[in-house]
Amino acid sequence: xxxxxxxxxxxxxxxxxxxxxxxxxxxxxxxxxxxxxxxxxxxxxxxxxxxxxxxxxxxxxxxxxxxxxxxxxxxxxxxxxxxxxxxxxxxxxxxxxxxxxxxxxxxxxxxxxxxxxxxxxxxxxxxxxxxxxxxxxxxxxxxxxxxxxxxxxxxxxxxxxxxxxxxxxxxxxxxxxxxxxxxxxxxxxxxxxxxxxxxxxxxxxxxxxxxxxxxxxxxxxxxxxxxxxxxxxxxxxxxxxxxxxxxxxxxxxxxxxxxxxxxxxxxxxxxxxxxxxxxxxxxxxxxxxxxxxxxxxxxxxxxxxxxxxxxxxxxxxxxxxxxxxxxxxxxx
Numbered sequence: 204x205x206x207x208x209x210x211x212x213x214x215x216x217x218x219x220x221x222x223x224x225x226x227x228x229x230x231x232x233x234x235x236x237x238x239x240x241x242x243x244x245x246x247x248x249x250x251x252x253x254x255x256x257x258x259x260x261x262x263x264x265x266x267x268x269x270x271x272x273x274x275x276x277x278x279x280x281x282x283x284x285x286x287x288x289x290x291x292x293x294x295x296x297x298x299x300x301x302x303x304x305x306x307x308x309x310x311x312x313x314x315x316x317x318x319x320x321x322x323x324x325x326x327x328x329x330x331x332x333x334x335x336x337x338x339x340x341x342x343x344x345x346x347x348x349x350x351x352x353x354x355x356x357x358x359x360x361x362x363x364x365x366x367x368x369x370x371x372x373x374x375x376x377x378x379x380x381x382x383x384x385x386x387x388x389x390x391x392x393x394x395x396x397x398x399x400x401x402x403x404x405x406x407x408x409x410x411x412x413x414x415x416x417x418x419x420x421x422x423x424x425x426x427x428x429x430x431x432x433x434x435x436x437x438x439x440x441x442x443x444x445x446x447x448x449x450x451x452x453x454x455x456x457x458x459x460x461x462x463x464x465x466x467x468x469x470x471x472x473x474x475x476x477x478x479x480x481x482x483x484x485x486x487x488x489x490x491x492x493x494x495x496x497x498x499x500x501x502x503x504x505x506x507x508x509x510x511x512x513x514x515x516x517x518x519x520x521x522x523x524x525x526x527x528x529x530x531x532x533x534x535x
Contacts, residue, residue: 204321206328211238218328220295222283222321224308225332229371231307234330235279239303242277252283255290266294266302274301281307285316292320295327335371337473340364343371347378353385359396361474368439369446408436412443415528416451416486423528427521434513437520441506447486448499450475454483455492464488498527 206214208230211221215238223231248265255262266278280287283306294304311318321329335343341364348355355363363381367374385391411430414422432440450471457467464487468480475483490498505523509516 204325204328206330208234208330208332211328211330214328215239218326219299219303220291220321220324220327221303221305222308222317222327222329223305223332224311224318224329226309226334227332227371229375230332230335232372234332235305239277239305242275242303246275247277247279249279249281251281252287255280256286259290266299266304267297269301276302278302278304279307280304283308283317284311288317288320291317295324334369337364337369340367340369340371340374341473344374344378347375348381351382351385353381353391355381355391355396357474358476359391362396362476364473365476368443370442408440408443411440411524412447413482413486415444415524416447416490417482418489418528420528423524427524432517432520434509434516437509437516438506440520441502441509445499445502448495448502451483451486451490452492452495452499454487455490455495458487 204214204218211234215221223234225231250262265276287306291304291306306317308317318329321327341360344360344364348360363377364374367377381391381396384395411423411426414426454467454471457471458464461467464484468475468483468487501523505519509519512519
């Protein structure tokens, strides 16, 4: 069965088998915590698909064994793909009542056998998790700040949301820093927010992306030469590109209705931080809508390439950045 994340509470009594897929890892964590909080650490078991497949008998022993100390077990299996389908089918057909299994995947295309099985299977539930919108992240930030009795200006809240790079896990980590600092009865100013949130965006990544999109080749090369990022850092760079390009795309679309660049930037939601307005204005003049959309497609291909070849991720990301910083037509 296909379901929405907010329907799990009323549907979870009808099934013990769930497939959560999509890019929003933070929302998956929130949903599991909200709907399966009755499971303690002692009766929660975490695996990856690789663990399960390589140690199938050990996994089955855990699934089918019963303990006097456990009423139910929660089993979380991450990074799943079609490879685990036969195993899960076998478990579902056994009709166990004292176990809950949640499969966690990232992207599953429409041709995925695992996805198709869960969509058609009446005793299982599949839930897609889409990227958070800026408005959703803003609501999360306001709720957490309100619950902790922290009063920040709209400008500061928007800055925190922007620095989170569209990731609610990053957002919550940065808000926790602010909560910790506020316990010292210190009134938080803009400078405090800037210092606290530098790491959430990975400031060098943000600076690298902005200079590339602004066609500042010299500064882009300097940043590339000064840093030796890990494979994970390179994924973060790609995500930073993606978020900034999505914003540029939306700004470009808004320009079709209003050709006044300043008005489009000033009226953008969520509001653009004042320090970023000039560089975004420059980027809008450089990047045509078609170029932006092509770049977004290239990002997806580059991310797949990096994940398959992490040992040469720096070479892959550098080649992409150098190609982009040199080859787009500038319309100024």
